[in-house]
Amino acid sequence: MGGIGAARTPWTRLARVASPSGVPGRASLLAMVAGLMVACGGQEADGEPASLESQGQALAADDSDLARRPTQAAAVPLALEVNNGQGVPLKVRAGQAFYVNQLDIRASINAFKDEGVNGLRRDGDFTGVGWMGVQQADQEFVLLSNADGTYTRRRFFRGAAWMDLPSFFIVEPVDARGFLTGLPIVLNAGTEHERRTNQDDFFIRRFRAIQWTRDCVSTESCAGAKVFEEEALVELRNAYEHSKAQTLTFRADTRGVRLRWSLRPAAPWFIPVEQVKNPEFAYGFGIDIQALTPPGANGTYAPGSDITFQLTLRDGAGKRLHPKGSLPTYNEVVPPGAPGNAAGIQYYSAFFDPTTTYYRRKHRERMMMTQLIGPAQDIQPIRTIIDLEAFLDDSADVQTVATPERDGVYGQFMTFPPANKLFGGAFFPNEGRWDAPVSDTWTYHLPANARSGTYLVSAKARRVYLGEDRPASRTIEIQVGSPVHTEAKLTTGPCNSCHSQGGQLAEVLHGNDNRAACAACHAPLGFELEGPIVVRTHFIHSRSNRFDAPLQKCSSCHLTQDSTQRTSKAACLSCHKSYPDSHVAKFGPIESMYVGGGRESFQQCTGACHKTHPGSGF
Numbered sequence: 001m002g003g004i005g006a007a008r009t010p011w012t013r014l015a016r017v018a019s020p021s022g023v024p025g026r027a028s029l030l031a032m033v034a035g036l037m038v039a040c041g042g043q044e045a046d047g048e049p050a051s052l053e054s055q056g057q058a059l060a061a062d063d064s065d066l067a068r069r070p071t072q073a074a075a076v077p078l079a080l081e082v083n084n085g086q087g088v089p090l091k092v093r094a095g096q097a098f099y100v101n102q103l104d105i106r107a108s109i110n111a112f113k114d115e116g117v118n119g120l121r122r123d124g125d126f127t128g129v130g131w132m133g134v135q136q137a138d139q140e141f142v143l144l145s146n147a148d149g150t151y152t153r154r155r156f157f158r159g160a161a162w163m164d165l166p167s168f169f170i171v172e173p174v175d176a177r178g179f180l181t182g183l184p185i186v187l188n189a190g191t192e193h194e195r196r197t198n199q200d201d202f203f204i205r206r207f208r209a210i211q212w213t214r215d216c217v218s219t220e221s222c223a224g225a226k227v228f229e230e231e232a233l234v235e236l237r238n239a240y241e242h243s244k245a246q247t248l249t250f251r252a253d254t255r256g257v258r259l260r261w262s263l264r265p266a267a268p269w270f271i272p273v274e275q276v277k278n279p280e281f282a283y284g285f286g287i288d289i290q291a292l293t294p295p296g297a298n299g300t301y302a303p304g305s306d307i308t309f310q311l312t313l314r315d316g317a318g319k320r321l322h323p324k325g326s327l328p329t330y331n332e333v334v335p336p337g338a339p340g341n342a343a344g345i346q347y348y349s350a351f352f353d354p355t356t357t358y359y360r361r362k363h364r365e366r367m368m369m370t371q372l373i374g375p376a377q378d379i380q381p382i383r384t385i386i387d388l389e390a391f392l393d394d395s396a397d398v399q400t401v402a403t404p405e406r407d408g409v410y411g412q413f414m415t416f417p418p419a420n421k422l423f424g425g426a427f428f429p430n431e432g433r434w435d436a437p438v439s440d441t442w443t444y445h446l447p448a449n450a451r452s453g454t455y456l457v458s459a460k461a462r463r464v465y466l467g468e469d470r471p472a473s474r475t476i477e478i479q480v481g482s483p484v485h486t487e488a489k490l491t492t493g494p495c496n497s498c499h500s501q502g503g504q505l506a507e508v509l510h511g512n513d514n515r516a517a518c519a520a521c522h523a524p525l526g527f528e529l530e531g532p533i534v535v536r537t538h539f540i541h542s543r544s545n546r547f548d549a550p551l552q553k554c555s556s557c558h559l560t561q562d563s564t565q566r567t568s569k570a571a572c573l574s575c576h577k578s579y580p581d582s583h584v585a586k587f588g589p590i591e592s593m594y595v596g597g598g599r600e601s602f603q604q605c606t607g608a609c610h611k612t613h614p615g616s617g618f
Helices: 002-017 026-040 052-061 063-067 419-427 531-545 569-575 581-587
Strands: 076-083 090-093 096-109 133-141 150-160 167-174 185-190 201-214 228-237 255-263 270-276 284-290 306-315 368-374 400-401 410-414 441-445 453-465 468-480
Touching: 076 150, 076 255, 076 270, 076 468, 090 255, 096 185, 150 167, 167 284, 270 419, 284 453, 306 453, 410 441, 531 569
Parallel strands: 076 096, 090 270
Antiparallel strands: 096 228, 133 150, 150 201, 167 185, 167 255, 201 228, 255 270, 284 306, 306 441, 368 410, 368 453, 400 410, 453 468
16 A cells, blocks of 8 residues: 555646646646656666656647647547556557547466465556455356366456556657657546546546456356466546547657556556558448348338348448458457458457456457347347357358247347357367358348338447557348338437446447347347346446446436336346345345346246335336
8 A cells, every 4th residue: 555655645736737638737747747757766668767857848849749740630549458567569550649548457367276366466567556455346157168167257356445546547658768759648547436527538447356267166166276367457448528639649759658557656568659651441440231132112121031231341431341242250350379350350359358247348359240120119128048059050140039929029140250150160169160251241031920110230340450449330220011110119218318428329338329229139148148238237337336326216227117117137136236035045046246047037027026116216
């Protein structure tokens, strides 16, 4: 705690000096940062004593340099990453202006005994940042077994001083000697337990620690386990509008970014930067979807029809990112050592960088997929569990996840590459499935009893290109059986009460602000029961200390009382962390932090249960 106490005073003063826009008060800001470095006795990246104040004064006086800065409108979101003390190298377009939109910092150690995350106090990149107060908050097993038949348990820790204290980051462009090549920017990480304010610079703030136990004998016991990993994570992303005004421009002599954190100010990280003068593609990302199968004369498709669609991924200037007819293979993009796609196309990466809803890097999962759902007036959560066998079925690239008879709505989805290649390649690595060609076309089948109305066809993907990590989604509509347009009847909202100013749904998650176009992708999977968007929404908002409304007040999000009255384990225990002993005796103990139990968690409880919720607002 001594390091934190020493840093707290100057950084509190720094917060008052820096304006929310990051523009006024730069001379004072630079002087304050210089004072901090001198007080801490820190060394620069090349080992020379800090000279930040004089550098800052020289840069501030260089009006010609400031005049050459691109305008805010031209700034591109920048993603920075540090892994176990090493900055992940960046390539960026030369002369481009950036704002920091994403920070991912990770430190990990291996252990041979179960001590929670206490080893991180002694070893690794997060020693000395303040671990007082840390405690386990949640636990979940991975339902799929490891290759040797063992299972993995994840324990999630919160409450450490470094997770809860207000802190700041300074981002400094530097040359090969460690001298500044541009004015630094200051990023306010906010706090864990305070409501978001206009002083915060990111909509999403998640500071966590995780213990991984990788040799558990079952999904209930880790007796005798000896293979542990302890991990600390900082996730900041989705810059607010005022934060986007703080831009970085890399001069020709810039060779890196030095990243300082107020909780360890004398130990900056260095992220190498390479500038590309004439990149092949532009920044930005968009998706086009086209129905190759024409509709009938009245503009509709008949029930029982097969409809082929084509996906086109484009950069911000509209340039195609892949040849017409094909996408890169999985092995060209994802596995460690893969060359990567030159245009920045991404595929599901959680085989190599595991993701966990809310707690770990879900933004880096990067699943590319498409869905069909409808008719719009019947859209609702899907509760039928889709098993792994359906994913591995070589006879079907498309999975049917909902039928009118069973689910009240029709839904299909397909991943890119198709699931039998994507997941099949992980289970059968010697069969070459990750080298299989990937088409940009697919075919959905409408059931013979398809109800008339508007059906939604969506696609989502992520592009990582020259420092920009950007999601995109696209939804088009088709008419089935009738040209009369129908609308989804959403029972929740308005999300923009909180999701605004940089945190809007069009920018977070998949970049999708059409909430009707979620349910078919988010069906419960046999190996990932927390798939439904209703489960994830409950879970994320109930765990977030930055959610602005009382958790018990259902009317903050639910528009009708009826929408709160479908009771099941998944409905209740995706938010609640406990229930009465009488429920334990009757329904079993809580086994999953997401849905409460296993496959039974989606079954409707008796209609006599939980018709009201204390403090619901209804």
